[in-house]
Amino acid sequence: MTRNRHLQVFLLIAVIIATQLATMLTDTQHYLTQLTMSGYYALVIIGLCLLIGYAGQISLGHAGFFAIGGYTSAFLTTYDLSPVRDKAFIVLLSRMGLLVSTEDLYGGQVLHLHPWAAFLIAIICTIIIAYAVGGPVLKLKGHYLAMATLGFGTIVYKVVLGTEGLGAADGISDVPGFTLLPGSEVSGKLSQRITNYYIAWGLVIFGMVLLLNLVHSRVGRALRSIHGAEDAANAMGINTGRYKLNMFVISAVFAAIGGVFLTHYNGGIGPSEASIMKSVRYVAIVAVGGMANLWGALVMGSVLNFLSLRGYFGSYDDAVFGVILIIIMLFTPEGLLRRDLFSDIREVFGTGKDRGERA
Amino acid sequence: MAILDVRDLNKSFGGLQAVKDVGFRVTAGSIKALIGPNGAGKTTLFNLISGVLSPDSGTILFGEMPVQGMKPHQIAEKGIARTFQHIRLFPKMTAIENIMIGRHTHSRAGFISGMLSLPGTWKEESRIRNRSREIMEFLGISSLAESESTSLAYGQQRIVELGRALACEPKLLLLDEPAAGLNMKETAEMADLITKVRDLGITVLLVEHDMSLVMNISDEVIVLSYGEKIADDVPLAIQKNAEVIRVYLGEADA
Structure with a gap:
């Protein structure tokens, strides 16, 4: 089983490299931009897949966490600290090397927080908010949990849309690049296009390895048992509340990391990233991928997001994901990518009588 | 006493x-x-x-x-371990996986060590599996180990549930x-x-x-x-x- 897992990861790495080479050979390197962005969305989706498919907890608010990550990082790396540069706290930050000084368009000096520091703060904020929201909300089940997380998503959306300091409807732009190592930064610069593709997909590989390990561990087994029969899991000594909460926070962190990196890559973030339709899209993709199927979620997440970002769905973009969600729930609630798919198709076109039971 | x-x-x-x-x-x-x-x-x-x-x-x-x-x-x-009047096995998990859940209170690996797949977790996993096999043997259901729990006959499910509770020691x-x-x-x-x-x-x-x-x-x-x-x-x-x-x-x- 372990060898099988290694093989799958190697296959993923091979596909990622092959895709990059293919774009080079066919002179379609401009696809790399959307492929990079799909990589960051894929991070959100694999984290959500573990929460929904394995732990059995729905969230319609993960675009909120994506936005919390992205906005925190965007705000902190663009907010000009030079007017308060003499304050003791700012001097301290400066001494610690956490500030960067750049020139703005008019040649003035601008002082702002280093992207690494902003990244860490964004993740810490996400963890705190996820614990605060998840604590009470995860006591709910089924539709009620869906409604509550939807409420959380709506709040984040309305807050970023209504806050002047976060650019209101325009969002935050001119977010600087995020220098990971000297010579490689997360940004939209043309010279960094291939580097960024590998940064995004390197993160996806890393995330997949972590989550696959988790699925096949004691904790993964416990999460699946909660999904199957929560009362029995509890009677076996599993603190189901804590497990659900931890999984919720981990999936929120995956979403926030995607948000931070995509914001630096795009050089900005707008309120649409926090919208409900984004959350619905993530859930739809996890559903198409096969709920408890990390690989399915990854494949569907990359393909559908890529198509969407290339504009294949035109102005029906959101509608397409809504329709996908409805069709999946009606016909194959356990998702498209799974082994017994074909027997199911036969069933749907045959009698299809016990469809409801599988839901 | x-x-x-x-x-x-x-x-x-x-x-x-x-x-x-x-x-x-x-x-x-x-x-x-x-x-x-x-x-x-x-x-x-x-x-x-x-x-x-x-x-x-x-x-x-x-x-x-x-x-x-x-x-x-x-x-x-x-x-204190228990079984249920209406069998509550974990669906989509094999019989042995069900019993392995019973080892939860006797093992430790958490989220971080699970994600990083630290060497300590491998040893613990094999200990959990071995102990679960012993329990299945004790109950005479070793042959059911890899069957999906909910596909078993009713009487067998009862015994698996008993095994799961026993795994809690x-x-x-x-x-x-x-x-x-x-x-x-x-x-x-x-x-x-x-x-x-x-x-x-x-x-x-x-x-x-x-x-x-x-x-x-x-x-x-x-x-x-x-x-x-x-x-x-x-x-x-x-x-x-x-x-x-x-x-x-x-x-x-x-």
Whole structure:
């Protein structure tokens, strides 16, 4: 089983490299931009897949966490600290090397927080908010949990849309690049296009390895048992509340990391990233991928997001994901990518009588 | 020595008093049965002991420790495991995986070490698996290890559920109608298994309607009626108890 897992990861790495080479050979390197962005969305989706498919907890608010990550990082790396540069706290930050000084368009000096520091703060904020929201909300089940997380998503959306300091409807732009190592930064610069593709997909590989390990561990087994029969899991000594909460926070962190990196890559973030339709899209993709199927979620997440970002769905973009969600729930609630798919198709076109039971 | 000492336990749901001033002791290493007509409060009592419900008043001493009002997972950690009247196996998991869940309280790997797949977790995984195999062997269901739990025959599912509870290495095992839905042969096998479990030194408290099972294997029997304890004695005395015959056993069966 372990060898099988290694093989799958190697296959993923091979596909990622092959895709990059293919774009080079066919002179379609401009696809790399959307492929990079799909990589960051894929991070959100694999984290959500573990929460929904394995732990059995729905969230319609993960675009909120994506936005919390992205906005925190965007705000902190663009907010000009030079007017308060003499304050003791700012001097301290400066001494610690956490500030960067750049020139703005008019040649003035601008002082702002280093992207690494902003990244860490964004993740810490996400963890705190996820614990605060998840604590009470995860006591709910089924539709009620869906409604509550939807409420959380709506709040984040309305807050970023209504806050002047976060650019209101325009969002935050001119977010600087995020220098990971000297010579490689997360940004939209043309010279960094291939580097960024590998940064995004390197993160996806890393995330997949972590989550696959988790699925096949004691904790993964416990999460699946909660999904199957929560009362029995509890009677076996599993603190189901804590497990659900931890999984919720981990999936929120995956979403926030995607948000931070995509914001630096795009050089900005707008309120649409926090919208409900984004959350619905993530859930739809996890559903198409096969709920408890990390690989399915990854494949569907990359393909559908890529198509969407290339504009294949035109102005029906959101509608397409809504329709996908409805069709999946009606016909194959356990998702498209799974082994017994074909027997199911036969069933749907045959009698299809016990469809409801599988839901 | 009593491993479980229940005193003056009360629980009501709205106007209905499901458990009324119930007190009893379970001797360590014995099998004690809890019988009574439907609605007598047996399952409620089980749920109070296993922490699914918390009592309105009264104490439950496990060993010397009060455990009333604790959460189910805390009670499991203290050494009380249970099975369910309506089998609650984990679907989409194999029989051995179900039993491996029972090892939860005896293993440690958390989210971080699981994600990083630290070498310590591999050793722990193989320990969990080996111990689960031993338990399946003990119960004579080794051949079912890799079958999906919910696809097994009903009687086999009951035994897997028993195995899952045993994997917790409990001091006290609560069995909620272990023979429900089993045929006579399966019931006899279940009775053998329960005595085998007792012989391991595990105390057993069970709720059961099958009187042949109860009278054959129990050391003591408690009878509940409308939430109250009406008798608590050895099986032979229970069978002769006029009150018990009136409310439960019935004249013809006696």
